[in-house]
Amino acid sequence: MAFGGLGNEASDGDNAEINMIPLIDVMLVLLVIFIITAPLMTHAVKVDLPVASSAPNEVKPETINLSIKADGSVFWNAEAVDATAWRAKMDLAAHQTPQPEIHIRADGDLAYRNVAQIMADAARAGLTKLGFVTEPERAAQP
Numbered sequence: 001m002a003f004g005g006l007g008n009e010a011s012d013g014d015n016a017e018i019n020m021i022p023l024i025d026v027m028l029v030l031l032v033i034f035i036i037t038a039p040l041m042t043h044a045v046k047v048d049l050p051v052a053s054s055a056p057n058e059v060k061p062e063t064i065n066l067s068i069k070a071d072g073s074v075f076w077n078a079e080a081v082d083a084t085a086w087r088a089k090m091d092l093a094a095h096q097t098p099q100p101e102i103h104i105r106a107d108g109d110l111a112y113r114n115v116a117q118i119m120a121d122a123a124r125a126g127l128t129k130l131g132f133v134t135e136p137e138r139a140a141q142p
Contacts, residue, residue, distance in 0.1 A: 061098040061100050061101050062093075062100035063100065064093060065078070065105060065133075066104050066105065066118065067105040067106075068105070068106045068107060068115065068118065070107040070109045076089055086118070087121050090127055093125070094126035099127065099128065099129055100127075101130075102122060103131050103133050104118065104119075105132075105133045106132070
């Protein structure tokens with residue numbers, strides 16, 4: 001350990017040892033400050049908080065199947081509809097709470113512009129939950 005000497009040692013070089021006592025003193029002072037101020041941090045205004053039920057919301061959104069055949073015909077939950085009818089149904093569905101999920105089932109040979117038109121109509125109506133239904137890829141048979 002390095003204690004102060006009278007300078008009659010063989011090597012009067014710099015002391016390379018770190019003095020830990022001031023560091024420990026500072027840490028103890030900080031500890032005392034935190035111990036004193038910690039109870040003051042929990043003081044808050046007394047308020048009667050409402051009691052909330054912890055039951056999860058059991059209302060599931062309606063699922064609407066919107067099918068589009070290769071010839072461009074559209075079916076709303078297996079009911080054939082034209083453009084004005086599906087737009088009206090989308091407007092009604094957008095105002096429901098919770099908002100229904102639209103599952104789009106489009107034929108693989110259908111032109112993308114038909115699907116894009118329906119998606120644009122859904123966005124215009126305010127529907128945000130759109131999904132595409134596809135067939136899973138079949139693995140090659142050995």
